[in-house]
Every structure is written in structure tokens, then in C-alpha cells.
Amino acid sequence: MTLKRIATTDLQLGMYVQEFCGSWMDHPFFRAKFVVKTDKDLQRIRNSDVHEVWIDTDKGLDIHQDQPSVSVEEAEAEIDARLAAAEQAPPIERADLESEVSRAAMLCAKAKDAVVSMFSDARMGKAISVDDAQGLVQEISDSVLRHPNALISLARLKTADEYTYMHSVAVCALMIALARQLGLGEAQVREAGLAGLLHDIGKMAIPMDVLNKPGKLTDEEFQCVRKHPEEGARILLESHQVSALVLDVCLHHHEKVDGTGYPHRLAGDQISLLAKMGAVCDVYDAITSDRPYKRGWDPAESIRRMAEWSKDHFDELVFQAFVKSIGIYPTGSLVRLESGRLGVVMEQHEKSLTTPKVKVFYSARLKTAIPQEVVDLAKLAGRDRIVGRESPADWNFRNLDELWSGIPDPRRKTTG
Incomplete structure (x- = not known):
């Protein structure tokens, strides 16, 4: 198609x-x-x-x-x-995690280069190529169809320096998965993906030293950053190639349902469905990613925090659909099982958010590594289950994401 x-x-x-x-x-x-x-x-x-x-x-x-x-x-x-x-023509076939991770890793690298080029054009005042962006959205959409967790989880593993660009790729994939969870048509799914890819293009109007500042922003710098939705809408309007829906997500992905967001302090139904989706996807990737000024939170911890904020920040139904699309314990989450084993979540179970596949590798009781084993909790009939989430930092686990993905974590190159 x-x-x-x-x-x-x-x-x-x-x-x-x-x-x-x-x-x-x-x-x-x-x-x-x-x-x-x-x-x-x-x-x-x-x-x-x-x-x-x-x-x-x-x-x-x-x-x-x-x-x-x-x-x-x-x-x-x-x-x-x-x-x-x-x-x-054969339909896109579902792939297992291992095979799709390899393809998704190559797509992430390609997507990052494409977004860097597109955003650089925007910074220099050149028109962006929406046709190229739509082609990239199609590839990301196909990857999410083959395996909904692979690219979404890989895009989270970005260094602080590449955050601005890979954040756009991650939000694109999250928007696509969420749109499908909400039952939108495939054309609307791609529209949501394009909106995710371009939602932060206004950051190209922000000086790089402010955008990548490792310390706390001054009030003046913070106000400069808060202008990026309006700057992004201006850039997209000048391209004359994007729909009103894509423009709306760019302009309103920082609005909150309680009316305390920006730039227009919209509330409730004043915010469009796609903008509500953009708000959830943007926040999730932001808080799970390493930034110049902070380390990202564990995926499961991020979902817990967002659930606490959801009444004021997010549309409840959109947030619930988002959780269904990535899981209560998203891929890469560290969990403790009733058996005392610790494991990293590998894949979600389509019919139950509480019984994902988990790769166990450590005994919390013995405080020692154990032989790695992938456990499908959905097939254990209650013989073992998740009893809670754990913080990787508390256990000093530095290579957790390499356990589920099977590829080197790019962040280890910069953090040592």
C-alpha cells in the first residue's frame, strides 16, 4: 500500500x-x-x-x-x-522480537540521519521535504506492524546528544502504535505518525546552546524553549504540505486537559484527539530518555508516574489506550517475580498486560546471577507472576537493555 x-x-x-x-x-x-x-x-x-x-x-x-x-x-x-x-501482494507478517530488533536498529540509524537532515534544513530556513518524511513514516509503520515493541523500545535507547532527533522517531512510532490501539484507519495512523515525527521541529528555532544546556535553564531560556510549538507551526505552515491535523499536534502537544498547558491553555475537549495522543507519547519518551540534565526513568516507573499525572495532564481514555499499546510493564522494564527472580520484560502478551514474556537473570534472594531464561508468564497458569517493579539503579544493573535487545546499548559509549 x-x-x-x-x-x-x-x-x-x-x-x-x-x-x-x-x-x-x-x-x-x-x-x-x-x-x-x-x-x-x-x-x-x-x-x-x-x-x-x-x-x-x-x-x-x-x-x-x-x-x-x-x-x-x-x-x-x-x-x-x-x-x-x-x-x-503478501500482507506484512508479524516477526519475532529478535529478528525485528535487527531490522529496527538499522531503521533507527536511517531515521536519525533523515531527521537530522530535515531538522537542519528547517534550522537554515529551507523548506522541509514532507514526501521524504511520509516515506520514513511508512517504514516506521511497517516495523511497528511486524512487531509493536521492537522499534519503540530501541528508540528509547538514545544518548543525550541525539535526543532531539531520536525523540521525534520515538514519538512517531508511539503515535502509530497508539493510533492503531484506538482503532483509527490506516491513513489516520500515518497522519498520526507524521505528526509525531514533526511535532518538535520548532526546536530548530531555539539556539543550540539553550537546547542542549546540561544545567537548569534561566527564566529567559525557559520562555524561549516554550515558544517551540508556535515556531514549529510557523515552519510547517511555510512548507504548505502538511495537514491541519499535523499542524495542530505541533502547536498543541504541550496542552494539558486541566487547562494549565501551553501555548494556548486549552482544556478538555478543546484539545484534539491527535494532540492528546501527542501529549502522552511526547511525555513518555521524554521521561524514559537520558537528557543532558537527567537520566531517564525505567519504563514501568514512567508509566506509574504518568498514571499519577493523568487526571490533570492527559485524557484518561487516551492514556488507557497508550498503556494497552505498550504495556503496564513496557519492554525493558525490570520486574520482580513471586519466585524471587528478577527479570527484564521482553514482549507483551496481547490479551493480558500483567503476563508478559520476561528474561530472568538474577536471584533477589541469593543476590547472585542465575542462568538466563525467557519465561512466558501467560503460560505458567499462576505458578509465577510479577509482584512489583524494580529500579535498575538500586541493583546497579548497567546493561539491562542489552539483555532484551541483544545489541550494545549506545548510551554505554558515553556513560562508560
Whole structure:
């Protein structure tokens, strides 16, 4: 599936409409997925209250293709052939954690370079390439489909120096997973991913010495940082290539449901769904990541803290969906089992948030390492269970994330 968002004025006969950008009440069609075959249908779309649509160029014409000068019968035959080929294309298959971690690690490196380039263009006043960004979102979306925990968990393992760029990659992946958990359509999933990737682009208007300052910010510097949502919206508006939804997330991902956020102190339903999603995903990655001025918290501890803040900061239903998407004990969490063993969470169980797969490696009772073993708590029928979360710092575990990922933690290069 290759999706493009286009204006209805650019819609042509032979294009495959994947999804309308707007409410189902704004267009006259019972179904949203179809090939535009007649001038009548084309005119009905253009006369509706929908101004943009998502097209699938694998199933129909691309926006840059000329309309074929062939008969209606020949055109329909070509469309039918495209549809048949698309239906025969193999769906993205789920992968195990080990195989997807390897692919996700390469994608993280590629994504970081792409975001560095895109953000550097923004800092220099150049227009950003939204087409390139959408291609990157597609790759991240495919990775999250293959295994929802691999890339999301790897993106958390970033050095303080690369935080600004990898934070955007992480929030993109988290937004995609959350959008799917909320049951949004695939076009909206990609829109959420693009919003996550670009939500902090306004930080490129902040001086680098302020952005990466290791100590406490002065009041003046703090006010400068707080301007990044509005600066980001300005940058995106100048690109003329992003939707109002993406702009909204950029501008309002620091709003809080109690009205104490910024820049507009919006409250409750004044905040859009995607902006509420952006707020949750942004905070989670921020507090689990190492920053120039603090170490990141353990994933499970971060979820606990966010649950305490959720009444004032986050939409309750969005936060609940977020927890379901990554788990009560997200991948990389250190947990204690009833048996006295300590382990790191490897994977989530789709039907139970409290019974993930855990790699045990240490006896809390004997205070010694034990042979590593992956335990699927869902299959133990209560013979062992998680009784609490533990702090890696309390046990002086320095390579916890290497245990679940199987790859060197990039942060160890800088922390020694």
C-alpha cells in the first residue's frame, strides 16, 4: 500500500480513494474505498465538504500520471488488474522480537540521519521535504506492524546528544502504535505518525546552546524553549504540505486537559484527539530518555508516574489506550517475580498486560546471577507472576537493555 494525501481538485478518474479526510458525514459515499470510475463520482467528491483524500497509488493512478487516452473498457481492465495485483501482494507478517530488533536498529540509524537532515534544513530556513518524511513514516509503520515493541523500545535507547532527533522517531512510532490501539484507519495512523515525527521541529528555532544546556535553564531560556510549538507551526505552515491535523499536534502537544498547558491553555475537549495522543507519547519518551540534565526513568516507573499525572495532564481514555499499546510493564522494564527472580520484560502478551514474556537473570534472594531464561508468564497458569517493579539503579544493573535487545546499548559509549 502506497498512500498519498491529495486535494480533491487534483483527483482524477482511475485513482483509488483509500480514505476521505474528514467526517463520514461530509461526503455522499457509503463506503470510503473505491476507484473513481465516472465523471459523476468525481464531481460528487469535488462538490462535497471534503477537501482532501488519501489515494493508494498501488491500486490506481498516481497524481503525477496523465489520464490514459484509452477506452473506458480498457481503463477499467487496467484498474481491475491493479486491484488483483494489490490483493495478491503478501500482507506484512508479524516477526519475532529478535529478528525485528535487527531490522529496527538499522531503521533507527536511517531515521536519525533523515531527521537530522530535515531538522537542519528547517534550522537554515529551507523548506522541509514532507514526501521524504511520509516515506520514513511508512517504514516506521511497517516495523511497528511486524512487531509493536521492537522499534519503540530501541528508540528509547538514545544518548543525550541525539535526543532531539531520536525523540521525534520515538514519538512517531508511539503515535502509530497508539493510533492503531484506538482503532483509527490506516491513513489516520500515518497522519498520526507524521505528526509525531514533526511535532518538535520548532526546536530548530531555539539556539543550540539553550537546547542542549546540561544545567537548569534561566527564566529567559525557559520562555524561549516554550515558544517551540508556535515556531514549529510557523515552519510547517511555510512548507504548505502538511495537514491541519499535523499542524495542530505541533502547536498543541504541550496542552494539558486541566487547562494549565501551553501555548494556548486549552482544556478538555478543546484539545484534539491527535494532540492528546501527542501529549502522552511526547511525555513518555521524554521521561524514559537520558537528557543532558537527567537520566531517564525505567519504563514501568514512567508509566506509574504518568498514571499519577493523568487526571490533570492527559485524557484518561487516551492514556488507557497508550498503556494497552505498550504495556503496564513496557519492554525493558525490570520486574520482580513471586519466585524471587528478577527479570527484564521482553514482549507483551496481547490479551493480558500483567503476563508478559520476561528474561530472568538474577536471584533477589541469593543476590547472585542465575542462568538466563525467557519465561512466558501467560503460560505458567499462576505458578509465577510479577509482584512489583524494580529500579535498575538500586541493583546497579548497567546493561539491562542489552539483555532484551541483544545489541550494545549506545548510551554505554558515553556513560562508560
